[in-house]
Amino acid sequence: MMVDIEIHDVDFGYDESHIVLHNINLEIHEPGLYCIIGPNGVGKSTMVKCVSKIISPLKGSVILDGQDVAEMTHKDVAFKVGFVPAFSQDAFSMSVINTILVGRYNHQKWGSRQKDLEMVYKTMKLLHIENLANRSYNALSAGQHQKVSIARGLVQETEVLILDEPTANLDVKYQVYVMEMLRAIAIEKNMVIMTICHDLNITSKYAHQVIMLARPGKIHAVGKPEDVLTVENIREVYGINCRVYTDEETKKPYVILGSAIIGMAEDY
Numbered sequence: 001m002m003v004d005i006e007i008h009d010v011d012f013g014y015d016e017s018h019i020v021l022h023n024i025n026l027e028i029h030e031p032g033l034y035c036i037i038g039p040n041g042v043g044k045s046t047m048v049k050c051v052s053k054i055i056s057p058l059k060g061s062v063i064l065d066g067q068d069v070a071e072m073t074h075k076d077v078a079f080k081v082g083f084v085p086a087f088s089q090d091a092f093s094m095s096v097i098n099t100i101l102v103g104r105y106n107h108q109k110w111g112s113r114q115k116d117l118e119m120v121y122k123t124m125k126l127l128h129i130e131n132l133a134n135r136s137y138n139a140l141s142a143g144q145h146q147k148v149s150i151a152r153g154l155v156q157e158t159e160v161l162i163l164d165e166p167t168a169n170l171d172v173k174y175q176v177y178v179m180e181m182l183r184a185i186a187i188e189k190n191m192v193i194m195t196i197c198h199d200l201n202i203t204s205k206y207a208h209q210v211i212m213l214a215r216p217g218k219i220h221a222v223g224k225p226e227d228v229l230t231v232e233n234i235r236e237v238y239g240i241n242c243r244v245y246t247d248e249e250t251k252k253p254y255v256i257l258g259s260a261i262i263g264m265a266e267d268y
Helices: 044-051 074-080 096-107 113-126 142-154 172-188 200-206 231-238
Strands: 005-015 018-028 032-037 059-064 081-084 160-164 192-196 209-214 218-223 240-246 253-260
Touching: 005 044, 018 044, 018 218, 032 044, 032 172, 032 200, 044 081, 044 160, 044 192, 074 081, 074 096, 081 142, 096 113, 096 142, 113 142, 142 160, 142 172, 172 192, 172 200, 200 253, 209 231, 218 231, 231 240
Parallel strands: 032 192, 032 209, 081 160, 160 192
Antiparallel strands: 005 018, 005 059, 209 218, 240 253
């Protein structure tokens, strides 16, 4: 059963003088792939970390199925929401299979190891990394690390899965494969998958809904790709001129970037 997500009037800051998120309001009541886009520094990662209780907002609330995350234990949240960071700082001196098995922590109990291993092998096969099973995690490339991190998130079998830049460090073929896979899993398993993306055309092609954030940490637009990825929104949020066409086959918008608008977008 899908988890309803409601974010009400959320502010987040590291102190009162440095507010990252301003009055965030968002409701998700349908399964699907939700892509979060926006320039660097607008609070994309901060927002999803509030949903997964990695951090707590200064003001407002995050509600999962009618329950305030602030009143839930981290373990209870972890049963509902899985989180895969953009760049894992983990240094596992163990095999890939055991690294992915860490994601089954909340499911593990006496006698469950065989079921956990079956889930791990199934997920590795889905990501085409079964050949890495006995390799040391520390010996992998950056792209292989990313695939293992995604696998570790998928084996959690949560109702909500959040991935911070899941296609980082992946070549074009695997960027497409991962996004196709996440979109299909969201529908097949009736779950919410939230990803942070920087590629507007990847977002357009695969997202069911797009959440666009803008400075200073506010939601600028939410909706279908054709409603959010407009010339006006891209100009206002990114400070860049562009042309937006409709792909004849997919009927989705296709963005061709133009020149930066000097004085509109802040330097990153």
